[in-house]
Amino acid sequence: MSTYRQLQEIRLYYKFRSVDVDRYTINGNYQQVMLSAREFSHSQLPQAARTWVNQRLTYTHGYGLVMSPVNSVTSDGLPELYIKDIPPVSQVNLQVSQPAIYYGEETDSYIFTGTSTPEFDYPLGDGNAFTKYQGKGGVPIPSIWHRLAYAYDLGSIQILISNYFTNSSRIHYYRQIQARVSHVAPFLRLDSDPYLAIINGRLQWIVDAYTVSDRYPYSEPVTHTQNATEFLQEGNTKHFLDSNINYIRNSVKVLVDAYDGTMRFFAIDETDPLLVTYRKIFPHLFEPPANISPEVKVHFRYPQDLFKIQAQIYLAYHMSDPEVFYNREDLWRFPIQVYEGNEQMMQPYYVIMRLPEEANAGFILILPFTPVNKDNMVAWMTARSNGQDYGKLLLYEFPKQKLVFGPRQIEARIDQDPQISQQFTLWSQAGSRVIRGDLLVIPIEQSLLYVEPVYLRAERGELPQLERVIVAHGKEVVMAETLAQSLAAIFGGVQPEKEVPSAAGETASLAKSALETYQKAQRSLRQGNWAEYGRYQQELEKILQQLDRSN
Incomplete structure (x- = not known):
């Protein structure tokens, strides 16, 4: 995130709120990417520029996005940007035909379009480019009576007395996508991480929505389980802690257009009894699964919040023997990793990989498990997000008689490696801060591969650069300049025994x-x-x- 901000925010009033993970077929290759919307933040305008005209009429929208692959950097250790700059410049076969962002995660204030004041579009050379809104978003306010109503409702006399309004003026409010969806469907609980997707050249937000209840018979509320507060608070899932929900289904996907705010509610689980009831009450709100185009469906991913809740419950409920369950003899927990020098509970993460005994790689969500009070790995759970396999959960357990190192043990082995430790010390003495990124656990057949990026940042700087990649497999721990070099060092040590060709x-x-x-x-x-x-x-x-x- 800090790298995106340093390289691509361009102007002080732009802001990258969060980085999303998705997958695209880029130049013929199925790839995992990171992307982030460049939104406009009124709070970052200089105080002198925070006039009513600027905040409501002139500075109305963000512009474009940045996209980079998850496994490729430049020779300087910075992200290789597939899409960058203003206007957007694409290095791949993804084009953005409408880059303006009127509705997003940062857009928490109302604005007006179609006024006599030109809208700031994007910086251009020594000046600025301007535009006029051409979309169907917002509510028309053609008369003085409409403006009077909104002036009263919003508590702003400027709406009534301003002479900038025309017959084609529109007001846009509830522009923050989660608030917007909640005002239409307050009975749905929303995922904490809406994510951006490029669909047919337009920027679209995808929001996972849940039906929930606290009255499902014989079901334990997630808040009553071990360490639930600690796990759910990390990663912004804490909004599930304010109630005793014991039933949750990801039955709805919401598509929100970043330009005009159009919302489409897709029913993806028509067997959910709560959704069946809501559809009877609101017959025109939810579209059937048949209405989901392939271009939209290919970007659906299994939501992290739901996966975290299911994994949290499974820590105890994987035990099928009643006596073992009653005595809590085989409780699991989530692994501990080192991130930026601090120990924290590992969160689930997305990755493209081929599951054991599968023919093709897929986009999955994965999370390992360790025993309570121990650090070795006992199992890992995954959720699938591709095609007909979407929503399937799989659990892979390791033999109890076999020791499989867990993340905390791998972190300790990295700390104990003399060459790696010496290099960290040299960097620190040279005035750089060593940042160890998220440790990724990647299953390979019957073993595990661990990958941890290492970043360097100057003590007074804000631009971290990828300096090394640590890879651990079996008893080997290797640190090299690139992932390819680390993998080659790990897997390239086989000494073949074959005949020497002479011809x-x-x-x-x-x-x-x-x-x-x-x-x-x-x-x-x-x-x-x-x-x-x-x-x-x-x-x-x-x-x-x-x-x-x-x-």
């Missing part, structure tokens, strides 16, 4: 095979298919060894 034709064939294998490995790396990447690295090592022997 020149065989040598040429091996060279071609090495190039093809390298290209396959890089493609697997971009797609997040770690198992395939490791296999290709081992295969490449064998080919190179054969080439070396043939010379």
Whole structure:
């Protein structure tokens, strides 16, 4: 987030509120990306510029977004930006035809469009570009009586006496997307993380909505479970702690257009009895699943808030033996990791990977488990977000007789590695702050791969740069400049035993095979298919060894 802000906020009044994670097919490759909307923040205007005209008529919207892949950086350790700048410049096959953001996460005030005052659109050279709103959003206020009503309702005499209004003027309010959705459907509980998507060239917000109840028979409220407060407060899920809900279904997806504020409520779980009732009360509010276009559906993801609640309940309810359950003999907990020098509870995260015994990689949400009072890994749970498999939960347990290192143990091994520890000390002595990012746990067949980025930031600076990537697998811990180098060091240590080719034709064939294998490995790396990447690295090592022997 801080890197995006330093590189791409462009002007002091723009703000990146949050970074979202999604996946796109980019230039033919299925990739995971990070993206963030560049919204306008009136609170960041200089005090002298906070006039009524500026805040209500001139500065009406944000502009564009920034997008970068999750697994690629520049040679300077900064994000490789797929979409950047104002107006948006795209380096890939994703184009934004309407970059203006009138409705978003930061837009918490009302504004007017269609007035005689030009709207600021974006900075252009030494000046500014201006625009007039052409959308259907907002409420028309063509007469003095409309303005009188809003002046009274909003407590602003300026709405009544201003001479900037015309017959085509419109007022836009409830522009904050969660507040907007809540005013239409207050009976739905909303996810804490709306996310941005580029759909047919337009910027659209996707909001996960839940039906909830605290009266489901024989169901334990999530707030009564162990460490619920600690886990749900981290990651902004604390709004579920103010009630004793014991029933929750992600039955509705809401699509909000960032330009005109149009909302579409899609019923994605027509078997939910609460949603069935709401649809009878509001027959025109919810659209059936058949109305969801493929371009929209491909961006649906399993929501983190729901997954966290389900994982929280499962800490105890994975025990199927009544006696074991009663005695709480096999309680689990969420792992502890080191983030920016502090220990904290690990949160679920999205990743593209191929699950064990699956043919293709998919976009999944994943979270590991460890036993209570121990740090070794016992299981990991995942939720799928692709096509017909959307919403399926899977649990992978490790054999109880086998020790599998957990995140806290891996963090300790990183701390104890003499080369890594020495490098951290040298950076700190040179005046840089070492920032250890989120530790990712990536299952590969019957083992685990751990990946942790290492950033450097000057003591008085705000721009962190990716300096190293730590990878741990089995008993190996490696730190290198790039993820590819770390993975090559981990998986490239196989010593092959094959016949040495003698003919020149065989040598040429091996060279071609090495190039093809390298290209396959890089493609697997971009797609997040770690198992395939490791296999290709081992295969490449064998080919190179054969080439070396043939010379």
